[in-house]
Amino acid sequence: MLSKQNRLKKRKEFGYIYKNGEAFHSKSVTLYAIDSKFKTLKIGFSVSKKVGKAYLRNKIKRQLRSIIREELSKLQDHKNYILVAKTAIAELGYDEIRRDVLYVLGKVNKNHEPNN
RNA sequence: UUAGAUAAACAGAUGGUUGCGAGGGGUAACCCUUGAGGAAAGUCCGAGCAUCACAGAACAGGGUGCCAGUUAACGACUGGUGGAGGCGACUCCAAGGAGAGUGCAACAGAAAUAUACCGCAUAAGUCUUUGACUUGUGUAAGGGUGGAACAGGGUGGUAAGAGCACACUAGGUAGUAUGGUAACAUAUUACUUCUGUAAACCCCACUCGAUGCAAGAUAGAGGAGCGUUUUAACGUUGUUCGCUAGUUCCUCGUUACAUCGCUUGAGAUUGCUGGUGACAGCAAUACUAGAUAGAUAACCAUCUAAUACAGAACUCGGCUUAUGUUUAUUCUAACCUU
């Protein structure tokens, strides 16, 4: 359930979230989050050239997408997210990345539950 | 057995659960089909395609450079020639011109493209006279330097010497003959003895307009209402009616978004024929990614040598670089055994 509607696409949107969103870090991954006026949540993925060559970046993006798909229930509606990979992610396996992502998601939900 | 040389092949397959891009079907739920590479990479060459420029010619600038062939084209490839390396199988070579001209050749050395330091020889003079020194002349055999000193060593010749002369050898240029399509090879005649560098400028031959799909083309798309007999077209025998054009409003886009370009092609696979080969011809077969924050993942089972390098972005032909495994009645050398 990660169809086109749930993805961030525009460069403008990315820029806005980087500027105004709240950031949550782990060793291999950074998650930006911000409130949105639309109901459906949107999430974007970003893997920079520093991480590795093209095939590796694609693979990491797929793995991140797969993790998010499985843990979609932990994300909230009325929100936009960006998941950014750091350089350290290149040496990690699928399970380790998954652990890191879960850790970051926990952080986000802690910060936002009281406000709502 | 060891060490090489050369040439190929594969780049996983099958099944299950969840999930993504594209196409098709369906009112919908959903179902079906299909979905990265040998290098997709580097962007080093060559083309198609598109836009702009352009009467023609020349100059400037860039590229290529033995010969013949292949190709749409190429700086690619194939087969030869010559050269270099290797015991050998075999491999490598930007391989035209230095006798058109210019430049450069550090240090060393007398001298670096022309010359004379030591030396050798001789004439004159001086002196402490069977010698030494000075000046002039001749010379390049010997010495030492260097990557390179107008070919090599021998005989004659000479005051001393010198291709000065002679024979032999080694080149070079021109001609002839034979073989070869040709590069060239072999033989022979005449002349001749010439430094290297053109990946220095340059000369000669051939060749090249510029920019790249972010090129470029088309301009709205969707929804709701109004208007209807006055006009046009289609459906209907005709009317009503439907639909399009018309017109109003709203939303999206105007941050170049959307649609096209965008995948059927100098193509692929298989077979046959021609050619030493690159390759060409003929026939049959199938249609096999087309995204735009950008699609192949996660988990598991079985088999296996199945691991590595690595992800299409307009499309082809090469080159270069990265990289795992397997194979061969193939070839070479050395050693051992019979």
Place this chain on the structure above:
RNA sequence: GGCGGCGUAGCUUAGUUGGUUAUAGCGUUCGGUUCAUACCCGAAAGGUCGUAGGUUCGAAUCCCACCGCCGCUA
């Protein structure tokens, strides 16, 4: 996707129309000066010239192929 530039000592750099042993400053080390430190004075070490081939008698420099970094183009 397309295009351009750079790489020399620990750092910043000169040399890039070929020539001997590759230049300078800062820093480092050693010595001097001072009661001591700094400033100052003197000396030394430190370079596969990004990597690997080729041309040449000789290459940081010329040619070719790679590697890394930076920038431009929306």
